[in-house]
Amino acid sequence: MADAVGEKSLLCVPHESHKRIRRLLSDPFSMPSLSKFVQKFDHMLTQKLKKLEESGERFSILQFSMKMIFDAMCNMLVSITEDSLLRVIEKDCTAVSDAMLSFPLMIPGARYYNGIKARQRLMEAFRGMIADRRSGMKTHDDFLQSMLQRDSYPTIEKLDDSEIMDNLLTLIIAGQTTTAAAMMWSVKYLDENREAQHTLREEQLSIAKNKLDGASLTLEDLNKMSYGLKVVKETLRMSNVLLWFPRVALNDCIIDGFQIQKGWHVNIDATCMHFDPALYKDPMQFDPSRFDEMQKPYSFIPFGSGPRTCLGMNMAKLTLLAFLHRLTGSYKWTIHDHDPSLEKKAHIPRLRSGCPITLKALSDGK
Ligand code: HEM
Helix, strand or coil: CHHHHCCCCCCCCCHHHHHHHHHHHHHHHCCHHHHHHHHHHHHHHHHHHHHHHHHCCCEEHHHHHHHHHHHHHHHHHHCCCCHHHHHHHHHHHHHHHHHCCCCCCCCCCCHHHHHHHHHHHHHHHHHHHHHHHHCCCCCCCCHHHHHHCCCCCCHHHCCCHHHHHHHHHHHHHHHHHHHHHHHHHHHHHHHHCHHHHHHHHHHHHHHHHCCCCCCCCCHHHHHCCHHHHHHHHHHHHHHCCCCEEEEECCCCEEECCEEECCCCEEEEEHHHHHCCCCCCCCCCCCCHHHHHCCCCCCCCCCCCCHHHCCCCHHHHHHHHHHHHHHHHHHEEEEECCCCCCECCCCCCCCECCCCEEEEEECHHHC
């Protein structure tokens, strides 16, 4: 994995340097810092959904979400907004992502080979962006700028260039496919559970009613979406975007009566927990109201747990809430392919169809 995403990536660095890199990356992903991201994302989303509804076009919600998230993240991280450049970078990021769990064969045409070549191009592009910023040719109010502002800080308080570049790539890859898959699953689950869809729409309409026409969503609005948050949680419980996550035991320990020795590799099976009938009554049923009650500790872990918990957890939740608000508060939709088969070879569960839909605007808010 380190060959593709980089050995300084949060996903690959050893325990000792992980803490420092994570601390230095965290600030832009805290709730207050995400406020600007939410507004930009909401603005983009509103315009794109409106265009799609007006055209009557049928579109894959998965492809739509992948593009939306990618564009919004590149804007937040490195201020790229030009579509042709975004598409080139996206193609390379997808090649790197595909190579992450592939067999390391350096043969032209192989997934691994394509990923390594794509990584080289991306690193070159990031290096160019860093040089432009340092020369003063360009400044932006974004994640990259906030990292470079630390140039004069002591070594322990800043990231070096390879740490910045590997983690830029990591953030894009870790954030895009996961959030987009969750968006797609939310559309499918809400379509199959009209009562939940109705309750969610009522909540979103009551929030929209108190806002000026055309005003973007704020963190305050998102905080009011208590049912929306339950829909997000239930979607994440059932879709299990990341099926399992690996850990290495740092010390001998006993968990639930099982002896685990220092150095053992242990896989945490989130799917198994999220569908355990002892933890979730009727686990196959999509029921957001199950989150009316507090969950037992460690029974709900879509973002993992502990020092390696998902860094983009807040960003993902806010993005999903904004998406649900705009979708259910302004539209109804029809799914055109109900085939439940999953994509082969994807390391994240996704519908092979991508969930194609058309939108219809709500008439007089209903
Ligand atoms: C619905 C969306 C998402 C899901 C379900 C998800 C899930 C996860 C999970 C399960 C982990 C592993 C946690 C562990 O090992 O305990 C993880 C790690 C990570 N995620 Fe996410 N994630 C999502 C979105 C995002 C976003 C939007 C970003 C960033 C922009 C992001 C960045 C990361 C990073 C950097 C790590 C590695 C953290 C570390 O090792 O310190 N994720 N994510």
